[in-house]
Amino acid sequence: MSSNSSQPRVQVQPCRYKTGKTLGQGSYSVVKECVHIDTGRYYAAKVINKSLMAGREHMVRNEIAVLKRVSMGHQNVLTLVDYFETVNNLYLVTDLALGGELFDRICRKGSYYESDAVELIRSTLSAVAYLHENGIVHRDLKPENLLFRTPDENSDLLIADFGLSRIVDEEKFHALTTTCGTPGYMAPEIFKKTGHGKPVDIWAIGVITYFLLCGYTPFDRDSHVDEMQAILRADYKFEPATYWADVSREARDFINKCLTIAPEKRMTAVEALAHPFLSSETKHSHDLLPNVRKNFNAKRTLHAAIDTIRAINKLKEGGVMNGALSIAPEDQREPTAEDENANNDGLWRRPTGGRMRVE
Known part of the structure; x- marks a missing residue:
């Protein structure tokens, strides 16, 4: 038998999808609308550049593993339809969520009541309970990662973007310790690096609930350092009183029980679903x-202005100001934290949504 016969053969197949318009872009990937050539059905394709991902392939493999475990299992979880690779790229084909982001849709409504917020949180928590039951911690729950499947009024709300999610083996439990997520939604134990798991998703649910009821986050501060300190102390209030006067006591109690500093005292997803x-x-x-x-x-508007001022100051410090402004995308981003096992290449990038992660 020749030595070549024992080598695994690479399976080559003709592409079954045709890509279309760009829906979003990150530092090493782009999300495009795509259509399955045989069926004519539309999906979203996350196209990941292998050369830009060099040394961090495990992040994509992990995302695929998570999506394979939970796809098709819950109506409020994004479905992985297909995945394949070419010489240059990796492709993750998922549901095409055409209904837009959660908060943009709320702002377009004619009216919005606490009962509407309840329906949104209940759907999200139901999906989180399903993820936790299947050994998944999402770690990046925020309004930007909650998408509607269709523009219809009764459309399903989907939890998307599992790039920071992890499979947690309960029998061989090891606490996750890497600082990652979106700062305003991150639980205290993530900053403390004392180990974290499923309770971080419940903390994020508390922040999202607060946000859905008033339009701002509980730990919003002028800097990430101040924000982190507020999170470590759970320093938040239901103020100004005029914005909370028409919010129920049950809602405030729910938020308080989610934003509990000690993770072991925080509600579980199942307990949260049973809350009044x-x-x-x-x-x-x-x-x-x-x-x-x-x-x-x-x-x-305020945050956009602050980002612009920071970018201008950065250019001034570098002696680049010459009467004309040309700000490269990477110059508009702030430092991020490393993800698990990712090598720091010295290039700090801030993905859309501002979550902390090297990409």
């Missing part, structure tokens, strides 16, 4: 949309 905030039919009927939209737009 999500199970009670009695809700305040006051329209929250005017305040929520105003606060959200004000914060978005």
Whole structure:
């Protein structure tokens, strides 16, 4: 038998998808709309550049493993339809969520009540409970990663972006210790590096709930350092009182039980689903949309202005200012933290949404 016969043969198949318009872009990947040539069905294809991912392939392999474990198991979890690779790229084909991001859709509504927030949180928590039951911790829950499947009013809400998710083996448990996630939604134990697991998702649910009811996050501060200190102390208030006057006591209690510093004292996903905030039919009927939209737009404008000032100051410090501004994408990003086993290549990048992760 020749030595070549024992070598595994690479299976080559003709491409079954045709890519279309770009839906989003990161530092090493681009998400494109694609259509299956045989069926005519549309999907989203995450196209990952292998050369830009060199040394971090495990991150994509992990994302695939997570999606394979949970795909098709819950209506509120993004489905991995297919995955394959070419010489230059890796492709992850998933559901095409055309309904937009959670908060953008809320801001386009004509009215928005606490009962609407309850439905959104209940759907998200139901999916989180499913993930936890299947040994998955998401680690990057935030409104930007909650997408609607279709523009329809009764569309499913999907948890997306499993790039930071991890499979947790309960029998051989090892606590995750890497600092990762989106700063404003990260639990205290992530910053402390004392080990973290499923409870970090419940903390994020608390932040999202607070955000959905008022339009700003509980730990929003002028700098990441101040924000981190506030998170470590769980330093938040239901203020100004005018924005919370029409929010139920059950909602505040739910948030308090999610934003508990000690992870072992935090509610589990199953316990959270049974909380009166999500199970009670009695809700305040006051329209929250005017305040929520105003606060959200004000914060978005403020943060955009701060980012612009930081970019200008950075250019000034580097002696680049010459009367004309040309800001490269990488110059607009702030330092990030390393992901598990990822090598620091000295290039700091900030992905869309501002989560902490080297890409």
